[in-house]
Amino acid sequence: MNKKFASLAAASVATLALTFAAGTASANDPTPKWCAGVKIAAFPGGPQGGVFANNVYNGFRQAEADLGPTVTYYFSDWDPNKMLQQIQQAVATKVDGIATYGFAGEAATGPIVDQAFGQGTTFTSLNTALPDSQKKYAAQGFGYVGAPNYSAGFALASEAAKRANLQSGDSVFVWGLKGQGGDRGQRTVGVIEAFEKAGAKVIYQEIDAATNADPNAGTATFVGVMGANPGVKIVVTDHGGLTSNVGVYAKAASLKPGQVYFAGFDMSPNTAQAVKEGYQNLVIDQQPFLQGYIPILNICLTKKYGFSGLDINTAGAFVDSTNVDAVAPLAAVEIR
Template sequence: MKSPLGKMLRLTAAALSLGLCAGAYAEPVAHFDFITHAPDSDAWWNTVKNGIKQADADFNVQTDYRNPPNGDVADMVQLINQAAARNYDGVVTTIADYDLLKGAVSKLKAKNIPFITANTGTEQQSADLGALMHVGQPEYLAGKEAGLRAKADGVKTFLCVNHYATNPLSFERCRGFGDAIGADSKASTLDVGTDPTGIESKVSAYLRSHPNTQAVLTLGPTSADPTIRAVNKLGLAGKIWFATFDIDSDVAKAIKDGTVRFCTDQQPYLQGYIPIAMLAIMHRSHNADIAAARKELEKDPKFIKHLQEYGLKPVYEARNISSGPGFITPQNIEQVSALAGRYR
C-alpha cells in the first residue's frame, strides 16, 4: 500500500517540475513599453491593445500599455521619462504633440533604448525624433482621400466634428478634407470635447444654425456616435453626407442603414501588433536593421495568418509601414463589422 506522504511528495515534485518547465518557456524574452495619449474613456484603443497582446504572445515578450487617464498630453512627458528611467528593452509612443514630447523622447535616445512611433504624428516627426520607424496613417492624406470622395458627390461645405482638439494632428484630417473640396477647414471645424451629451448638443446646435451644411465628418467613434444620434433626431439621416474615421458597432450599424457613407479605417490592430513585433524581432536578432526585421515580419506565418483572418492590409514603404487609410463601405461592412472593436 502506498503511503499518503509518498503520494503527496510525488505530486509536489510533479507540480514543481511542471512549474519550472512552464516558467522556462513563459518567461518573456524582452520587456517593452507602449505609451499613448488616449484617455481611459476612449474604447477605440481596445483594438490597439488586442494587437499588442497578440504580438506579446506570438513573440514571447511582455508589453506595458500606459496612457494618461484623462488624455492630458503633458502627462505623457512623465510616462516617457519613466520609460527611460526604467530601461525598457524598447518603447513605442504616439506623437500627440511633437514640441511637448521631444525633450522626453530624447532621453530614450540618450540611453540607446530603441523606440518606434505609432498612430499619431508624421513620418518626418518620427524621423526627427530618432525613431526606428513609424506605424500609422498619414492624417492629412486620409482626410484628403475622404474629401475627394465627398467632392465627387458634389460636396462643397462641411462640418468637421473634432473630439480631440488637444492633439494638433487631428486637425490634419479636417484640413485634408477641406482642401479636397475647396472649403476653409478652420471655419468648418467644431471643438466638441469628449462628453457624448455635449457632443450631440453642440452638433445639433451647429447644424440648426448652419442649415446649408452639406456634409459632416467625424474623427472617430467618440464623436461619431453622438453625431449619429444628432443627425437622426434632426431628421437628416440619409440626407446629409456623413463620413467618419474609425469604426465601432454604432458606426457599423450606421453604414448598414445608410446614415454614414463610409468609415476611413486606419487598422488599429496593426498599430498595436507591428511595433511590438518589430521590436521583438530586432531584440531577438540583436540587429537594429529595420529593413531586415521588416522582411522577417512579412514572412512570419503567424503574422500572415492574422492578416488573412482579419482582412488587414499594411502598406510597406521604404522605412515606415502605413496602416491606412482604407475604407469601410456598404460593400465590405459585413466582414468588418463582425470584427469591429476587437481586430478592426
C-alpha cells in the same frame, strides 16, 4: 590523384556540406516567444475600453501573447499632456522599448526620444508620426505604423465630396482637432483643405477636451451647430470616438438617414451599425489593431536582431454600405 581517392574526397566534401546545411537549418528553426525578456511600455491612447484605443490595445495584447515580451500599458484619455507625462514615466523605468502616439509633437517629445535612445530604449510611434525623430533614429529602430495623416484627411474629404456631389458654395461641417497641432492636427487640416479646394463653405468646430474623452459630451454641440446651419451637406467627424457616435448625434438633431452625408475615421461596432442604418456613409478604416501589433513587433525585431524601424501605412481602404458586412463581425470583436 587516382579515381578511387577522388571519389572518396568528393563524397567527404558532400557529407560535410550536408552536415553544415543541416546544422544551419537547425540554428534558424522558428523560436516560440522569441521576444521573451524584452520589456515594453505601450500606449493605447484613449481611456481603457474606449473606441479605437481598445483596438490598438487588442493588437498590443496579441503581439505580447505571440512574441513573449512583458508589456506595461498606459491609458491616456486622448490627452496629449497626460500622455507626455506617462512617456516620461516610462523612460524613467528604463524599459527596452516604448510604443506611443506623437500627439504632443516634436518640440515636446523630441528631447524625450533623445533621452530614450541615449539610455538604450527603442522608441517608436503609432497613429501620429514624429517625422524628425523618426528620420534621426530610423536606423536604431524608430518606426511609424499608421496613416499619413494629412493625406488621409484630404482623401476622405475628397471622396466624400465626390460621392455627395458637393457643389461650390455648399456648406460642410468639420469637427476635428486642428488645434492639437503636429501630425495629428494635420489630418483635420487635410480635410478642410480638400473641401476648400472643392469650393465648399467650411464650418469648423474644434473637439473640446470633454468630447475628446467622452463622445456623448459633444451631443449638444452637434445639435447646436446643425441647428444654426440647416443647409450643411456633409459632416466629417475627425475622431474615432465621435464617428462611433454619429447615430446618436443624428437622431438628437432629428436627422433622417441620408439627409446629411456623414464621413469619418475608424471602424467600431457602433459605426458599423450606423453604416447599416444609413446614418454613416463613408469611413476610412485605419486598421488600429495593426497600429498596436506592429510597433511591438518593431521593438522586438530591433532589440533582438538589430533591425531598423518599420514604416507602414495602415489606412488603405474605405468602408461603406457595399462592404460593411465583411468588416462588421471583426469590428464587433474590436479587431477592425
